[in-house]
Amino acid sequence: GRGRRPDVGTPEAGRARGRVLAALATLLLLASTAALWRSSRPPEPLPPPSEIAKTPAGLRAVLEAEMAIRLGRTGRLESLIHAAALDAPAESAAQRLLSDERFLFACARLQQAEAARTKTPAEPAGAPGAAVEPDPANRFAEQGLSLLRESGPVARPAGLSLEAYLSPVDLAVVPYVVFRPKAPAPAAGRPLAVVLHSYWPDLAADDFFYPIPGLLDVLEAEGWMGLWPYGRTNTDFVGPGERDVLDATARVFATDKVDPSRVALMGYSMGGSGAWTIAARRPSAFAGVFVLAGRTDFYAWRGVDEKEVPRWKRLLIDLDFAREEAANFLALPVRAVYGSLDTVIPPSQGRALCDSIRALGGSAEFSVVPGGTHWTLGVPATMDPAFPAWLRRLARPRAPPAFSHRFLTPSEGESYGVAAEGVERFGEPARILGSRAPGGILSLELENVSRLRVFPGALGGARGRIRIGGRETELSVPPEGALVSPRGELLPEGDPAAAEKRPGLSGPFRDVLSGPFVLVYGTRGTEGETRKNREMAEREAKMWRAYAKADAPVRSDAEASSGILAARSAICFGTPQTHALLAGLSARLPVLFTPDGVSVGRRTFRWADGVGLRMCIPHPGHPGRYLAICAGAPWGEHLPENHKWDLLPDLIVYGPEKNEDGTNRARLAGFFDASWRLDEKALEADPEPPPPTAPPGP
Numbered sequence: 001g002r003g004r005r006p007d008v009g010t011p012e013a014g015r016a017r018g019r020v021l022a023a024l025a026t027l028l029l030l031a032s033t034a035a036l037w038r039s040s041r042p043p044e045p046l047p048p049p050s051e052i053a054k055t056p057a058g059l060r061a062v063l064e065a066e067m068a069i070r071l072g073r074t075g076r077l078e079s080l081i082h083a084a085a086l087d088a089p090a091e092s093a094a095q096r097l098l099s100d101e102r103f104l105f106a107c108a109r110l111q112q113a114e115a116a117r118t119k120t121p122a123e124p125a126g127a128p129g130a131a132v133e134p135d136p137a138n139r140f141a142e143q144g145l146s147l148l149r150e151s152g153p154v155a156r157p158a159g160l161s162l163e164a165y166l167s168p169v170d171l172a173v174v175p176y177v178v179f180r181p182k183a184p185a186p187a188a189g190r191p192l193a194v195v196l197h198s199y200w201p202d203l204a205a206d207d208f209f210y211p212i213p214g215l216l217d218v219l220e221a222e223g224w225m226g227l228w229p230y231g232r233t234n235t236d237f238v239g240p241g242e243r244d245v246l247d248a249t250a251r252v253f254a255t256d257k258v259d260p261s262r263v264a265l266m267g268y269s270m271g272g273s274g275a276w277t278i279a280a281r282r283p284s285a286f287a288g289v290f291v292l293a294g295r296t297d298f299y300a301w302r303g304v305d306e307k308e309v310p311r312w313k314r315l316l317i318d319l320d321f322a323r324e325e326a327a328n329f330l331a332l333p334v335r336a337v338y339g340s341l342d343t344v345i346p347p348s349q350g351r352a353l354c355d356s357i358r359a360l361g362g363s364a365e366f367s368v369v370p371g372g373t374h375w376t377l378g379v380p381a382t383m384d385p386a387f388p389a390w391l392r393r394l395a396r397p398r399a400p401p402a403f404s405h406r407f408l409t410p411s412e413g414e415s416y417g418v419a420a421e422g423v424e425r426f427g428e429p430a431r432i433l434g435s436r437a438p439g440g441i442l443s444l445e446l447e448n449v450s451r452l453r454v455f456p457g458a459l460g461g462a463r464g465r466i467r468i469g470g471r472e473t474e475l476s477v478p479p480e481g482a483l484v485s486p487r488g489e490l491l492p493e494g495d496p497a498a499a500e501k502r503p504g505l506s507g508p509f510r511d512v513l514s515g516p517f518v519l520v521y522g523t524r525g526t527e528g529e530t531r532k533n534r535e536m537a538e539r540e541a542k543m544w545r546a547y548a549k550a551d552a553p554v555r556s557d558a559e560a561s562s563g564i565l566a567a568r569s570a571i572c573f574g575t576p577q578t579h580a581l582l583a584g585l586s587a588r589l590p591v592l593f594t595p596d597g598v599s600v601g602r603r604t605f606r607w608a609d610g611v612g613l614r615m616c617i618p619h620p621g622h623p624g625r626y627l628a629i630c631a632g633a634p635w636g637e638h639l640p641e642n643h644k645w646d647l648l649p650d651l652i653v654y655g656p657e658k659n660e661d662g663t664n665r666a667r668l669a670g671f672f673d674a675s676w677r678l679d680e681k682a683l684e685a686d687p688e689p690p691p692p693t694a695p696p697g698p
Contacts, residue, residue: 109144172550196271214382237274326356339372417458522579
């Protein structure tokens, strides 16, 4: 529960003041202890901490001291981790610590402790002297300290385990929960359920694990592992949230013996929506999808007329919803459960998509719990005998007889061993249709695909026959795949610096935040311009903290070394006139900056009119990385903290006015073409708001 603030002058306030004084004394002692550790440079592992360190503040001091020893500097733990990852020499002691599981798992316990501290009452409820539950914040801290006291590999016993990894995106320590059944793993590995959590307003590291009622019992009985990713809190499991699901799953594959043909994706509410979307984008990664009350249709759910939404916003919305992707489930079994009385996400959100999947020949079991509300679906769904029977049947086919994959960007164009490396017309759907003849020949039909990569898995080995566009070819495929044209011709590997939208570099702006990035503010201008650029970067970092519950790495243009820029996409705050990195690239940018504003094609916009710009392009100097530019007025002041970047395309110039959906009104917005070229005809402006209605006369 959440505690109330003590009233000034009460005995409770006196006790609070006493606790503050004790905490200050503790921190002074911890600071001197940390200084002693830094001067003595103890060998690994860290000596057992004293009893006084069994608090969140104590655990933080121990972790900061350990990192400070390796890095040779002091500071907050998050900034020390950023410095170790970005600035320390490769293979240094500080960088090695970032791959130490004990250190990372202890950092995850610190996150739990600090999150729990904000939710713990100042005084336990109940009569004086009554037995009370130990402070969960201190309990989490003690668990973290226990990890540091021990040595050797981290134990992974049966049951639940909190684990963590260092995210390449923002260098945050990201937690996840793993369940391991008691039964020994089969020779092929254990099946794995990846379970996505629901939305909760103040969800944080201490309470993101909330299993669907009854699910743990089913997993134990059936011998399945379970994985609960953090999802970077309330991200709808898109963008950085989806990246976290994939990274946490990869970690479990690295630490446990998992059967890759028996991975099921599950989710409830927000997690159910994420399960629909991730499965539609990556159908060949899973053996089945289990959804409880997940959204599929934004327009029906929000009561929005699709025709009234600008084209560029429709594409961004469609990226996050599975409404149009029924064909992608042709070889992927679905089980969807909704409640008849659910007014948050009604059954119609799942029924239409399941009907479409079945009409195409796919397997989609759809059921409605009579009298079920949004909050009462777990037990009826997991205790249904048909659910474990469905789990037992799941096995992803290595080579399905037929599959279909519809996608909107090359970043989501991989399925069953083939992957689109580019599209012919960006902004239009692309499709890959596959079927296998009795002789084993893979036949493919491509729509709006410019280049296709074929991996050995598609052919059942390193050699095989493929038919594309009526042309039959025998391919010898290396592990990294072979590149072919829509006519079936073998193509040479492309230039990685070529300007073409391809996987991992196809936009929109939010895609920059799904890979490694750094916020870089310009210092080339006047003192006032530098201050404004720095404040813009700090505002973005604050938005990221509220969104992903982590600090974003921030550097000035003078501090952003070529090594950092080669490893991370740069989100630059400023213009070529005020930012050193942009000054050297101004001739290679698709828009023209002037001291007074920016020109996009034939249209010019003045900063004095309150406009701002956001844009992402491939970095001209660092292949495989983005260059993003933020200039002028701030973006998204009226958007909720978990949807700040959802509706940003490749390029937008916006004003201070607010649309009904909370976005800034676009003066001009849209996407670059398939070769990252500016096409003015593809850019749109938001409609002018209607004039105010005059009040009726007397």
